[in-house]
Amino acid sequence: MLRAIGKKLLNSAQASGEILALLVETLYYCKDAPRNLPTIFRQIYDIGVGTLPIASLMSLFIGMVLALQTGSQLAKFGTQEAIGAVVGLSMAKELGPVMTSLLVAGRIGSSMAAEVGAMQVYEEIDALRTLEINPVRYLVMPRLLACLVSVPLLTIFAVMIGIVGGSVVSDVNPVINVPMTVYFDNLKNSLEASEILNGLVKSFFFGGIIAQVGCYVGFKTSGGARGIGYSTTRSVVMAFLMIMIADYFLTRFML
Amino acid sequence: MADISEQNPGLLKRLSHAFTRMADEQPVSIADYEDATGVSVQIEQLNKSFNGNHVLKDIDLEIKPGETFSIIGPSGTGKSVLLKHIVNLIKPDSGRVFIDGADIGKRSITDSNRFSYSMVFQTSALFNSLTVGENVGLWLREKEVFPERRIRRIIREKLRLVGLGGKENLQTSELSGGMKKRVAIARSLAMNPDLILYDEPTAELDPVTTDELARVIDSLKDMVNLTTIIVSHDLNFALYLSDRVAMMDKGKIIEVGTPEEIKQSQNPIIRNFIYTTTKGLKGD
Numbered sequence A: 001m002l003r004a005i006g007k008k009l010l011n012s013a014q015a016s017g018e019i020l021a022l023l024v025e026t027l028y029y030c031k032d033a034p035r036n037l038p039t040i041f042r043q044i045y046d047i048g049v050g051t052l053p054i055a056s057l058m059s060l061f062i063g064m065v066l067a068l069q070t071g072s073q074l075a076k077f078g079t080q081e082a083i084g085a086v087v088g089l090s091m092a093k094e095l096g097p098v099m100t101s102l103l104v105a106g107r108i109g110s111s112m113a114a115e116v117g118a119m120q121v122y123e124e125i126d127a128l129r130t131l132e133i134n135p136v137r138y139l140v141m142p143r144l145l146a147c148l149v150s151v152p153l154l155t156i157f158a159v160m161i162g163i164v165g166g167s168v169v170s171d172v173n174p175v176i177n178v179p180m181t182v183y184f185d186n187l188k189n190s191l192e193a194s195e196i197l198n199g200l201v202k203s204f205f206f207g208g209i210i211a212q213v214g215c216y217v218g219f220k221t222s223g224g225a226r227g228i229g230y231s232t233t234r235s236v237v238m239a240f241l242m243i244m245i246a247d248y249f250l251t252r253f254m255l
Numbered sequence B: 001m002a003d004i005s006e007q008n009p010g011l012l013k014r015l016s017h018a019f020t021r022m023a024d025e026q027p028v029s030i031a032d033y034e035d036a037t038g039v040s041v042q043i044e045q046l047n048k049s050f051n052g053n054h055v056l057k058d059i060d061l062e063i064k065p066g067e068t069f070s071i072i073g074p075s076g077t078g079k080s081v082l083l084k085h086i087v088n089l090i091k092p093d094s095g096r097v098f099i100d101g102a103d104i105g106k107r108s109i110t111d112s113n114r115f116s117y118s119m120v121f122q123t124s125a126l127f128n129s130l131t132v133g134e135n136v137g138l139w140l141r142e143k144e145v146f147p148e149r150r151i152r153r154i155i156r157e158k159l160r161l162v163g164l165g166g167k168e169n170l171q172t173s174e175l176s177g178g179m180k181k182r183v184a185i186a187r188s189l190a191m192n193p194d195l196i197l198y199d200e201p202t203a204e205l206d207p208v209t210t211d212e213l214a215r216v217i218d219s220l221k222d223m224v225n226l227t228t229i230i231v232s233h234d235l236n237f238a239l240y241l242s243d244r245v246a247m248m249d250k251g252k253i254i255e256v257g258t259p260e261e262i263k264q265s266q267n268p269i270i271r272n273f274i275y276t277t278t279k280g281l282k283g284d
């Protein structure tokens, strides 16, 4: 039992180390980014435009639930005027970046793992090597850069839409009953640029995690079609965990 | 800290690998694109294990420049692993591989003795996000040395060589297995290699397509000057195409000879292999 836990710990330590090594290599190959611009833009398009509709819907409801929950609590103390600040701050600093990243990890990270995993299983990665093309440069670098750009962009959208969702609920809900003008005034007074930046920095890191984990898990794939399926789930679980852990430390550092 | 790195060699090893791989990047050299010259391949005392599974055992092999050489043997004897050593995709535990006298493990390949090799994989390994033409031209475009016009011409030419002229705009997913193999061959030829390796070129192909493929590979021998290594468990295919054949069994080379010599061999394993692959099941 203890041994099993120890082994798991060692394995995850090894995986983190290897992801770090992959990151170093990927960053090195960013020097070749101009050559791969078309791929990078296609990836940005896939990630950004592809995820935007669900991300919007998701954050709309997150904003609404947030307003409903906290608003009705605040109303008990008659402090519901603060609802704009509460929704805005939690969306910008925490829920926006985290939920968007989780969504992208589920949607994009997993498909990266599947795609790279299939290439690994069907010897396409080996083929790249014999064609003197470095797979990290050709596959990982464009995906990393695309995630670094599109996850923060998506986060900005998600935060805005979440705030709008919150404002509607606050206005319409009879218990909370905070007019939109009050809501947005309160929001403007409390939300500072540094706090928005805070959330963007987070989402930038999360984007990096998603790309690196997806590609790493893909490279590690073995064992045919079943292996590809396993990699898909593995990448999602791993990315979720690492995002949450990174979230804690980033919050701690930027406090 | 020392403790951690001992228990967990992966981290440091991976980091150092990452750095050496970056340093490994080869300079672009394409000056001698037009003249491929068959190279010699020499394998000395090659050994490889995967987690205690000793796959290659003291392999010695010598392949002459311009030769067509086949490695035959039953499934799982390490033929693919051996091929991947020759193209440096796998590093040996011990032993060396020389190509034209240069140790490929040393990577001291300078421009003057630089050779190019390419491999046709068992699964074809085409990139299915790219069209047929883009697959064939990938190496040329990545090298960024030739103007686009010339690249297009080379793509057309190589596709014609494998009997797929005019098919450059097809999606790879629209291709049959035999066509995929031929596109993979064209992609390899686009590198104008001195050495080309085929891993199970006939696996999963019907007899008619196999025949076609044999004819393609055969015709290449006259048109392009290169060394060819074929791994196969299709005995007739290997005997038909090759100048010499090596029989591999359980990680060892058990016999090397001309197709005639192999057919006449008294070695029981070879006799058995010939018997089972030509006459149906053993014990019939």
Ligand SMILES: Nc1ncnc2c1ncn2[C@@H]1O[C@H](COP(=O)(O)OP(=O)(O)OP(=O)(O)O)[C@@H](O)[C@H]1O
Pocket (backbone or CB within 6 Å): B050, B055, B074, B075, B076, B077, B078, B079, B080, B081, B082, B200, B233
């Ligand atoms: N990357 C690897 N990790 C672990 N074991 C491996 C690896 N590659 C090959 N092996 C093992 O090496 C042995 C030989 O495999 P190889 O693919 O070379 O066989 P083969 O002769 O090409 O067979 P086939 O004709 O079926 O392709 C097998 O037992 C396989 O399990």
Ligand SMILES: [Mg+2]
Pocket (backbone or CB within 6 Å): B079, B080, B081, B122, B199, B200
């Ligand atoms: Mg094989």
